[in-house]
Amino acid sequence: MNKIVLLGRLAADPEIKYAPNGTAVARFTLAVSRENDRDKADFFYCTAFGKLAQSLSDYCQKGRQVLLDGRVEINVVPDQQTNGKKTYVNVIVNSCEFLAKPQQQGELINSFNSQESNKQNQQPTNNRQQQYQQNMDSFKQNGQPY
Numbered sequence: 001m002n003k004i005v006l007l008g009r010l011a012a013d014p015e016i017k018y019a020p021n022g023t024a025v026a027r028f029t030l031a032v033s034r035e036n037d038r039d040k041a042d043f044f045y046c047t048a049f050g051k052l053a054q055s056l057s058d059y060c061q062k063g064r065q066v067l068l069d070g071r072v073e074i075n076v077v078p079d080q081q082t083n084g085k086k087t088y089v090n091v092i093v094n095s096c097e098f099l100a101k102p103q104q105q106g107e108l109i110n111s112f113n114s115q116e117s118n119k120q121n122q123q124p125t126n127n128r129q130q131q132y133q134q135n136m137d138s139f140k141q142n143g144q145p146y
Helices: 050-059 105-137
Strands: 004-010 015-018 023-035 039-051 065-079 084-098
Touching: 004 039, 015 050, 023 050, 039 050, 050 084
Parallel strands: 039 084
Antiparallel strands: 004 023, 004 065, 015 023, 023 039, 065 084
């Protein structure tokens, strides 16, 4: 079975074109963070067709987080410069969920300001969390739930 599921952010706005029969074709690159090293990402070339392609073009832009599933397509073509072959890996998207929008600079500042103002209100919440944890600990025996 050839199936891939990716969670990542668009590296650029999707590029949309139309086939001669009128079918929308959207191409985009998806940046996917590595599990063990969040500072590094792998980039996947993706292609969507039809209504999904149109929706990606209409509602997604660089930085938008998406969850997609599809299949991997590998194309080998002659390379004129080296007289060898070039291999292209592409993800053909079957479905896509649009998740978090990219934050704008103003949203980042507002988010930071609201976090700072909420720090004063966290003390009662922390006390409730400690009480909850103590209650949950009473349901454990030797560190294990029984």
